Amino acid sequence: MPRIVVDVMPKPEILDPQGKAIAGALPRLGLSGFTGVRQGKRFELTVDGDVTEEVLEQARTAAATLLSNPVIEDVTRVEVIPEA
Amino acid sequence: MPRIVVDVMPKPEILDPQGKAIAGALPRLGLSGFTGVRQGKRFELTVDGDVTEEVLEQARTAAATLLSNPVIEDVTRVEVIPEA
């Protein structure tokens, strides 16, 4: 079944405590190639049938209202992913 | 600065309580086009300089060890995203 993926990331100006903790832990594992880490969310919405423009619009609405909080997060992507 | 994105999703056979709660809420918002929702994580690792194969390998290690719990999650992607 086709899936729509919604990516939500913390706004750049908002401190991301989880990303910060990961960034602090990586060098302790000997992984020092990174200057920063941010942790966001990835949602996969399954659609039964075709992904019509209407369904995609529903996904955009879901992304903007339920799946993200615009005060602290940005929706960075709403996209159909091809079936495997 | 270039970023490497790591996507981590709950394994398909594992219960995803978060996705389940969202799937239950969407129809109440009039968004009934979806048959299921799964919630995963998206990490963005910032790299200072070029994304060499070595750095990418570090990201893969981080994905497999720190960023995901292989017992319940799959790393579905480790990829460089082009600079905006």
Add this chain to the structure above:
Amino acid sequence: MTVSPAAQKFNIDTVEHAAATPDTELPWAELGLKEDEFRRVVEILGRRPTAAELAMYSVMWSEHCSYKSSKVHLKQFGDKVTEKMKEHLLVGIGENAGVVDIGEGWAVTFKVESHNHPSFVEPYQGAATGVGGIVRDIISMGARPVAVMDPLRFGAIDHPDTARLVHGIVSGIGGYGNSLGLPNIGGELVFDSVYQGNPLVNALAVGVLRHEDIRLANASGAGNKVVLFGARTGGDGIGGASVLASESFDADKPSKRPAVQVGDPFAEKVLIECCLELFKASVVEGIQDLGAAGISCATSELASNGDGGMHVELTNVLLRDPSLTPGEILMSESQERMMAVVTPENVEAFEAIMDKWNVEYSWLGEVTGTGRLIIDWDGETIVDVDPRTVAHEGPVYERPMSRPAVQDSIQGSSFDGERPIGSAAIRDAILELMASPNMCDKSWVTNQYDRYVQGNTALAMPDDAGVIRVDETTGLGVAISTDANGRYSYLNPYEGAKLALAESYRNVATSGATPLAVTDCLNFGSPEDPEVMWQFAESVRGLADGCRELGVPVTGGNVSLYNQTGGVAIHPTPVVGVLGVFDDVARRTPSGWREDGQAIYLMGV
């Protein structure tokens, strides 16, 4: 009403087919049955079991579900009681949890259980689902859960794997218990290298109810409906039984089954509220939580405890994973599910409560007068058994026991270090002791638990016992403590168990409560090792004797065996929980001194 999924087209092994094909090879050994156990199943049925029956017997006759190695010893908890000890017992050993009368029409139910192995594999989820399981035991008695406790044991504090386990397990217990709104009122935190590859995660839950609200796990009254509600059934907890992924045992199709279970505390919180509303409206006749052995256990125990039989259509089970075979559905240990028996008149009221709480349910079948447990798959019979043979008449072993050869030498060895002499040396020794991992402040763990929720916590960490108010107008309440000392038990399992009981009893008594009842979680190594079996037998004997001497009955508990890494068993660790009662929790006494100028007395020997 919910719709049943279309029955899958498996190559179903029906009862009829089983009777016609006596020589089919069955994977009883892979499912953990011993050869004589399998032969007994064949003898009971008068034919070979079907795949689904084999699934049921193998899981219900496992050590975990049948107590086959421990039963002969646990009998003492029933035998060594006087009438006086039973005075306050409303429900004793044998049900999901014991129920104790605490007066004024109130009763309390409490029980401690282990989730050791799952917590080692996946600390967060293992510990979380451990809390979930014991809380469902409490609900199934008709009670509102009011508190949890968590006796924990880990390996050496400086071992590289210990941090993973401690942080995962503590946040799992907090994550689940906090989300349920159950105050955590105590527990234990012990570090000892004997638990390195085998941490002990025991969880205790306590619930309160009015006498008239007691519910038992039995299916009675022919024509009454059997319903499964809560989460959908997935492939959880059947990883070890992967041979069942192919019902005909021939195909080699690989099938994905979860290695661990993920808890859904939100679903459980809703389930609690929903069950309490069912009880209040008196719409369930019998109820059973689904834990180990899932539907196998719930159907066979309900039917076995009832006065008739049960007939169930398994395709009515709502599935999370439609590829599950009947045997797998019967064995699945998916969390946050309950099974209930409802009279036809109450069906509508039942459904209304489910709808109010948005809980999924499906009617599986009904109670019959046949004395048989019959399970169909799309109309064809795949299980036809006497439920007692599955639930209560499993194998019982008198396993060989032998007192370890080293017992004398470990008892003979004594402290040969230097004793501190002089006040400075004693001061240093005390400071060193107080700073040791097992003695130092534990708030780094306990601050991750909510002790305020529900507003009835009168004592919690760091006091000797947790105290909960039961009745808000009179102040009637209970105190609970859990204790064990694996080292004492290792040195002398008989005295060790008594000491654990005595410590727990003292903790409850010093809080100001009158001790009333006992629950226990017996964590031991492999029962197939005669020396472990001796430790186990001695511990049970000690606990039963101790209970008789103190006049408090064991009301229920749990046995956890095979706690070992390689051939090395953990120290015998009987965790004992004592429950006491207060007329008014205002009289509770905290540990420690709170004001200057108070006199200090040392009591006892």
Add this chain to the structure above:
Amino acid sequence: MIGDFSAAPEDAALRAVRIGVITFPGTLDDRDAARAVTIAGGTAVGLWHAEANLHDVDAVIVPGGFSYGDYLRAGAISRFAPVMEKVVDAAAGGMPVLGICNGFQILTEAHLLPGSMIKNNHLKFSCADQLLRVENNSTAWTSGYEQGAGMVIPLKNQDGQYVADEKTLDELEGEGRVVFRYDGENPNGSRRGIAGITNAAGNVVGLMPHPEHAVEPGFGPDSSAYGQVGLGYGTDGLRIFSSVLNTLVAGGKS
């Protein structure tokens, strides 16, 4: 005596005030909030998330807990409950609304209060007795406190770090809308030590710590803003509830 509800003399005018307490799936502290209302002398009325009806209450409490498991974001799903539409309308009409912990999170998700809560900077669930300062005693919920008064009440959450953009924070400070501030060490990284805020009109208040767990002697914190008080005898939170009752009675609401 512990749990002696009769300690406060019964006052018919107070008792006539009806305070609604909403229950969502996963709400935990609803009974506690109702008990606090009762102890303060008012009448608690249970409100159900799925019912778009406030049952003639004079004020609403959105209590703490893990509604919908806090799974997506704390408060994100509850915000869309039918009862919340009524709460939003009533708040616009001036009805006193209090959000505690998860309730505060729901009020921010519902845009009744600015900002949001993210994970604590130490990333753990933490339960501890917390000293706060009342920075604004002109709201319906704080009128019984002295300006600048201290209070010790339990703080227990995992997502308690208050965040908002600088402009919003400056506005809140400038308009005196920071109602409670953490005193001493910042327990969770909240911007400017903010523990609770109000809307521009002053009728909607949200705070992360739990006043309803410090209302009954014997079952609260061991300390108060005025020092050690003995075993569980901290009741600094009670005035939140008596404030709103007195405000409503004085305003002739009942």
